Amino acid sequence: MIKVLIIGAGHAGGSVAAFLRQYGHDGPIVLAGEEDAPPYQRPPLSKAWLKGEADLDGLLLRPLSFYAEQNIDFRPSTTAVSIDPKARTVAFDDGSSETYDILVLATGSTARKLPLPGGDHPDLLELRTLKDAERLKAVLGPGKRLAVVGGGYVGLEAAASARALGAEAVVIERAPRVLARVASETLSAFFTDQHRARGVEILTGAEVTAVAPDGVTLADGSVVQADAVLVGVGALACDALARSAGLACDDGVVVDEQARTSDPTVFAVGDMTRRPIPVHGVHHRLESVPNALEQAKQAAAAIVGRPGPAPEVPWFWSDQYEYKLQIAGLPFDADRQVVRGEPATGSFAVFHLNGDRVVCVEAVNAPPEFMAGKQLIAKATPVEVVKLADMSVSMKAVAAQ
Numbered sequence: 001m002i003k004v005l006i007i008g009a010g011h012a013g014g015s016v017a018a019f020l021r022q023y024g025h026d027g028p029i030v031l032a033g034e035e036d037a038p039p040y041q042r043p044p045l046s047k048a049w050l051k052g053e054a055d056l057d058g059l060l061l062r063p064l065s066f067y068a069e070q071n072i073d074f075r076p077s078t079t080a081v082s083i084d085p086k087a088r089t090v091a092f093d094d095g096s097s098e099t100y101d102i103l104v105l106a107t108g109s110t111a112r113k114l115p116l117p118g119g120d121h122p123d124l125l126e127l128r129t130l131k132d133a134e135r136l137k138a139v140l141g142p143g144k145r146l147a148v149v150g151g152g153y154v155g156l157e158a159a160a161s162a163r164a165l166g167a168e169a170v171v172i173e174r175a176p177r178v179l180a181r182v183a184s185e186t187l188s189a190f191f192t193d194q195h196r197a198r199g200v201e202i203l204t205g206a207e208v209t210a211v212a213p214d215g216v217t218l219a220d221g222s223v224v225q226a227d228a229v230l231v232g233v234g235a236l237a238c239d240a241l242a243r244s245a246g247l248a249c250d251d252g253v254v255v256d257e258q259a260r261t262s263d264p265t266v267f268a269v270g271d272m273t274r275r276p277i278p279v280h281g282v283h284h285r286l287e288s289v290p291n292a293l294e295q296a297k298q299a300a301a302a303i304v305g306r307p308g309p310a311p312e313v314p315w316f317w318s319d320q321y322e323y324k325l326q327i328a329g330l331p332f333d334a335d336r337q338v339v340r341g342e343p344a345t346g347s348f349a350v351f352h353l354n355g356d357r358v359v360c361v362e363a364v365n366a367p368p369e370f371m372a373g374k375q376l377i378a379k380a381t382p383v384e385v386v387k388l389a390d391m392s393v394s395m396k397a398v399a400a401q
Contacts, residue, residue: 001027009033012270013106019300151178
């Protein structure tokens with residue numbers, strides 16, 4: 001029987017184990033993860049978990065009993081330190097080792113550190129794991145002030161949660177606008193307005209020169225005082241283990257459409273991979289739950305020898321206050337934007353087009369626009385721009401062109 005060893009027990013790794021059993025794999029499965037908790041959802045950490053609206057049982061992908069019931073050897077608090085591809089063994093930090101016929105790497109990503117004075121201080125906060133979220137939650141509340149370095153989605157979500165708990169929040173962003181690397185100007189302006197309306201201070205074009213657990217120093221010499229400092233300036237692929245094993249890497253482990261690496265006995269899934277995205281004709285590293293699930297299905301299908309899933313359109317989401325943002329596609333080759341609806345109403349969508357084809361949609365409290373936009377991207381359906389911008393024309397009618 002084929003023995004599958006999975007390194008990394010996050011959303012991607014845990015899903016590979018579950019899909020393998022669902023797809024009929026009856027050989028041994030070992031699932032080893034660095035954290036002491038079973039695979040859990042990470043998106044709620046910056047939202048429901050911080051606000052006390054979710055407990056651990058609500059975060060778990062599956063109850064702990066699932067792994068024993070499915071004969072999955074789950075090993076928490078277990079860190080892999082090296083791979084021997086020739087011997088097909090993995091060594092762990094406790095001195096033990098494990099053999100494999102098929103190895104699946106799902107080591108995820110790690111928070112990017114600030115290359116500044118104080119940037120490596122252990123009391124600076126990150127938000128990648130359950131323990132990170134517990135540390136952050138402990139310092140939030142009335143009378144407290146949170147400084148967030150980085151105006152990306154995680155930082156903005158944490159600021160929103162801080163305000164919900166009665167704490168002050170200030171977001172410090174080096175770029176001219178928040179979400180500058182990941183969203184349109186229309187979307188950036190909308191969320192900036194929403195945060196400021198709720199008392200969040202947002203500083204853009206602000207260069208950080210030093211950080212400490214109780215404050216942030218800016219290039220103009222001013223200091224932003226805080227009770228806690230959260231650093232959210234992106235993430236790096238955890239590909240060191242793969243690199244040391246000789247696997248091809250390029251800002252992540254390079255994989256094909258089956259999630260297979262340059263070694264045919266090794267697969268890689270989730271945040272740590274640079275993968276093909278057929279709908280856009282590019283290779284890219286994605287950090288999202290839908291990506292983790294899609295690649296988990298790809299790897300599990302390839303391992304058991306069944307047809308792989310159809311390629312999906314990448315999609316993402318963010319919850320801030322009463323607004324749900326849903327994004328489909330990537331605006332790599334967009335040459336114009338069309339705004340459907342009025343941002344002032346709190347329900348609108350920004351469509352990114354290349355010629356007459358939608359390549360990305362950003363939808364705020366607009367499920368029909370998100371769903372139809374995702375369909376338009378998948379089918380590369382040409383659209384009439386005038387109708388796309390006209391709210392009197394339904395999205396169903398737009399997509400049916």
